[in-house]
Amino acid sequence: MARTSLSVARLPVDPLGIIGLLALVALWWGLSQFHFLSRLALPPPAGVAAAITQNFFSSSYLANYHLGYGGLAGNLAYTISNVVVALAVSCVVGVALGFASARVELFRAFADPIMLTAGTIPILVTAPFFLIWFGTSRSAQIALLILFDVTIVYLFAQRAAANLDPTYVAAGRTLGAGPMRIVSDVYLKGALPEVFGGIRIALAGAWGLEAFSELLGAPKGVGRVIQAMAAEMDSQMVFAAIMTLAAVAVAFDVAIGGAFDFITRWRRRARL
Amino acid sequence: MAEVELRNVGQFFRRSGGALVEAVADVSLVIRSHEFVCLIGPSGCGKTTLLQLVAGLTPASQGQISVDGAAIAGPSPERGLVFQRDSVFPWMRTIDNVSYGLKCRGVEKTKRIEIARQYLRQVGLGDVERSWPRELSGGMLKRVAVATVFANSPRVLLMDEPFAALDYVTKLQLHQLLLTLWEQHRPTVLFVTHDVDEAMLLADRIVVMKEGRVVDDRKITLARRRTVESLALPEAVAHKEVLLRHLGLGELVQDRTAPL
Known part of the structure; x- marks a missing residue:
């Protein structure tokens, strides 16, 4: 008889995480309410919430600073699209190079030093070079993110493919799988859990890096909003921009974590 | 038809220290169509290496392996393999x-x-x-x-200690299942094991390997399906004694020349 596998509904978010988040908001509210810090240093949560709702879908206030008429949402869309495009490119390139380096020793000898060097470059220091190479277009931000993401995805993909039990590859070959099927049905599927881990780490770091890279001449984006509002000493809007970006990052992580969990449901432990 | 022939097959590899190791040495063997052959020998004697050569997973350093006269070139679904590991x-x-x-x-x-x-x-x-x-x-x-x-x-079924990690009862159940499937489909079988009882229960022929070489090749003519009783017949016991000696377990075999 098969071992029991109860289909207990899995919560996409840890309840303890929500409690922690609520505790943080409560602390923030307490600190601002009892004036431990000035409103400039720490605006109250209610004020930040109001700034978000008033400037979310359209904002003439932000338009005054050449940040478009789309409000926070328009700037978020710019930031999100850069992060998503860079991650998609990095997944394709990083996984392909990682698998190739795990399988072909000669390629590994060639690719490892390049990727490891890329991984040790202080990414923020290189940002001005991207501005010089790509100008103020979004290509500069995307290229910077790709440099960051692709190294992480490459290392995770390489390790996953190298760690895959060779018995699975041998089994596939004796069952009649050709080289393409071995890559798609054995390496890719077997390595997915570890590769997904790398993608989540790359994504988590990409939000902050994208916001930073937007400071270097991007036409818009959440980073630009933060920069413009900080120059105006409008800490309420700075917090509003940070909060919306954090909410988007968390939502993406939860959604991607859920999707990855579903795709790799074959490895979920049976709950007895 | 699926006759497997190994002619002067050898397999060498280098240890990290640079020493050349002869895992399989000059093995010549013919496994006739539909035959169930068990390959037995102590750990490290080259059984699994030989099986992988027949599977085509590793090219042989020397000699030739053919199925029905055609030299093998890599793995093929015609030569199915059941692994020891999952x-x-x-x-x-x-x-x-x-x-x-x-x-x-x-x-x-x-x-x-x-x-x-x-x-x-x-x-x-x-x-x-x-x-x-x-x-x-x-x-x-x-x-x-x-x-x-x-x-x-598959026309040839290769099995690499497939039931080694299983408990006694499950192993016996799987032996019966395997024999049923073999009797129905009659592939040629090369079954690696170091379990003498398992080999006696399953094989038409038992080939013994030691240090990369074939040192014994014996036909088991006991009637099928074999039972506990048939494995206690004098013919079976005689085979088992020789096989145990090959595995270095001579002390378990009664010395018939000694007084009781």
Whole structure:
């Protein structure tokens, strides 16, 4: 008889995480309410919430600073699209190079030093070079993110493919799988859990890096909003921009974590 | 027909220190069509290496291996292999594992699912076709592996200590299942084991390897299906004594020349 596998509904978010988040908001509210810090240093949560709702879908206030008429949402869309495009490119390139380096020793000898060097470059220091190479277009931000993401995805993909039990590859070959099927049905599927881990780490770091890279001449984006509002000493809007970006990052992580969990449901432990 | 012939087959590899190791040395062997041959020998004697050479997973350093006169060149679904370690893909449901070989060969989906279901029923797993491998026990996984290989209709079946990690009862059940499938489909079998009783129960012929070489090759003519009683017959006991001596277990064999 098969071992029991109860289909207990899995919560996409840890309840303890929500409690922690609520505790943080409560602390923030307490600190601002009892004036431990000035409103400039720490605006109250209610004020930040109001700034978000008033400037979310359209904002003439932000338009005054050449940040478009789309409000926070328009700037978020710019930031999100850069992060998503860079991650998609990095997944394709990083996984392909990682698998190739795990399988072909000669390629590994060639690719490892390049990727490891890329991984040790202080990414923020290189940002001005991207501005010089790509100008103020979004290509500069995307290229910077790709440099960051692709190294992480490459290392995770390489390790996953190298760690895959060779018995699975041998089994596939004796069952009649050709080289393409071995890559798609054995390496890719077997390595997915570890590769997904790398993608989540790359994504988590990409939000902050994208916001930073937007400071270097991007036409818009959440980073630009933060920069413009900080120059105006409008800490309420700075917090509003940070909060919306954090909410988007968390939502993406939860959604991607859920999707990855579903795709790799074959490895979920049976709950007895 | 699937006659396997090994002619002067050798396999060498270098240890990290640079020393040349002869894992298989000048092995010549003919396994006739439909024959069930067990390859037995102490650990490290080259049994698994030889099996992998016949599977085509590793090219031989010297000599030639052929099936029905055609030299082998790499792995082929015609030579199915059941591994000692778990080889069932954990990321595929049971039915998808069993039908995978057929998918690789381009068999249409409805047909391959029908064939896979038939083999799953035959190995007693008809009710778990949608289960993930992690939901199955070790014995069930071996049944899936056996069904997967038989579903691919191999002409030669290679088995590398497939039941070594199983408990006694499960192992005996799987022996009976394997014999049933072999009697129905009659592939030529090369079965690696270091279990003398297992070899005596299954084999038409037992080939003994030591230090990479074939040192004994004996026909087992006991009537099939073999039982506990048939394995206690004088012929069986005589074979077992010789095999145990080959495995370095002579002290377990009664010295017939000594006074009782």
